Amino acid sequence: SVKAGTREGYCFYDEGIRLQLRAEKAIEHDMEAALRKHEFIVYYQPKVSPESDRITCSEALVRWRKPDGQMIQPGQFIPVFEKNHSIPLLDRYVFESVCIWLRRMLDEGKPALPVSVNVSCLQFYSSDFVKTYREIRDRYRIPRGLLEIEFTETILFDDWHVMNRTVKQLKDAGFICSIDDFGKGYSSLSTVKNLDIDVLKLDAVFFQDTGTLEKDRQLVAGIIHMVRQLGITTVAEGIETWEQVEFLRGIRCDLIQGYVYYKPMPQEEYEALLINESGEYGRDAGVRQPEG
Ligand code: C2E
Numbered sequence: 001s002v003k004a005g006t007r008e009g010y011c012f013y014d015e016g017i018r019l020q021l022r023a024e025k026a027i028e029h030d031m032e033a034a035l036r037k038h039e040f041i042v043y044y045q046p047k048v049s050p051e052s053d054r055i056t057c058s059e060a061l062v063r064w065r066k067p068d069g070q071m072i073q074p075g076q077f078i079p080v081f082e083k084n085h086s087i088p089l090l091d092r093y094v095f096e097s098v099c100i101w102l103r104r105m106l107d108e109g110k111p112a113l114p115v116s117v118n119v120s121c122l123q124f125y126s127s128d129f130v131k132t133y134r135e136i137r138d139r140y141r142i143p144r145g146l147l148e149i150e151f152t153e154t155i156l157f158d159d160w161h162v163m164n165r166t167v168k169q170l171k172d173a174g175f176i177c178s179i180d181d182f183g184k185g186y187s188s189l190s191t192v193k194n195l196d197i198d199v200l201k202l203d204a205v206f207f208q209d210t211g212t213l214e215k216d217r218q219l220v221a222g223i224i225h226m227v228r229q230l231g232i233t234t235v236a237e238g239i240e241t242w243e244q245v246e247f248l249r250g251i252r253c254d255l256i257q258g259y260v261y262y263k264p265m266p267q268e269e270y271e272a273l274l275i276n277e278s279g280e281y282g283r284d285a286g287v288r289q290p291e292g
Pocket residue numbers: 045060061062073074075078087090091094118119120150152180181237238239240257258259260264
C-alpha cells in the first residue's frame with residue numbers, strides 16, 4: 001500500500017488511511033472469487049408511474065452477500081472496483097443475471113417488464129462494450145426495449161463525439177439509454193444537449209426541498225417540463241414522501257423510483273410482486289407496501 005501511495009505522491013501519516021487502503025486491497029482481491037462463488041446478487045427496485053401508481057420497469061442493483069450472511073451495500077465496494085478498473089466484470093455479471101431472469105420470465109409466460117442496469121461510464125470509452133452487451137443479450141434472446149443502460153457521469157466528458165457514438169450504437173442495438181444521478185457530479189444541461197438519450201434520472205438532491213421551498217419546486221418543474229419537451233422520459237430518484245409524489249404527479253414527471261413506493265428487493269420478491277400486480281389489472285392495485 002505504501003508503494004501505491006508513493007506512486008500517487010502521498011505520504012501515509014494517517015493510520016486510518018492505511019487501514020482503509022488495506023481494506024480496499026482485500027475487497028479487490030475478493031472480487032473474482034466472489035464472482036465465481038455467486039456472492040453478488042441482484043436486487044430490483046420498481047419504478048412507478050405516479051399517474052397510475054403502476055410499476056412500469058425496474059432497476060437492477062447489486063448487493064454482496066458474504067458467506068457469513070452479511071449484506072454489503074454497493075456504496076462500500078463499487079467505488080473500489082471503479083478505482084482499480086475491475087468494475088466492468090461486475091457490471092457484466094449483473095447484466096447477464098438480469099438477462100437470465102428475463103429469459104425465464106418470458107419462457108414461463110410471466111410479466112417481463114424492462115430492467116435497467118448500471119454501467120460505469122468508463123466503459124463508454126471501451127470499444128468492445130456495446131458488442132459484449134449485445135452478445136450477452138442475444139445469447140438470451142431478450143427482445144429490444146427490455147434492457148436499459150444507466151450511466152453516471154463520474155468523469156468530465158470532453159469528447160461528446162465518442163460518447164454519442166456509443167449512445168447511438170446502444171440505441172441501434174435496442175437498448176434504452178439513461179443518464180443517472182443527473183444534478184449530482186458532472187452531469188449538466190450540456191449532457192442533455194449533447195447526448196441523444198432516452199431517459200434522464202434526476203438525483204434525490206433535486207427533491208430535498210420541494211416540500212418546503214417554492215424556489216426548488218419551480219426549478220424542478222422547469223427542468224422536468226423542458227426535458228419532457230425534448231421527448232426524454234423523466235425519472236425522479238430517492239422519493240420518500242407522498243407529498244413529493246403529489247408534487248411530481250402535478251408537474252407530470254413520468255416515473256418515480258423511491259422508498260415511498262418500494263425499496264430494492266430480492267428477485268423472487270419482485271417476481272411475486274409483478275405476478276400479483278398483473279393479476280390485479282383493472283383494479284386499484286395497492287402497490288404500496290413496506291419492504292424489508
Ligand atoms: P443509483 O444507480 O443511483 O441507484 C439508486 C440508489 O438509490 C440505490 O442505492 C437505491 O437503493 C437508492 N434509493 C432508491 N430510492 C431511495 C429512497 O427513497 N431513499 C434513499 N435513501 N435511497 C434510495 P444502492 O442500491 O445502495 O446503490 C448505490 C449506487 O451503487 C447506485 O446508485 C449505483 O450508482 C451503484 N450501483 C449499484 N449496482 C451497480 C452495478 O451493478 N454496477 C455499477 N457500476 N454500479 C452499481
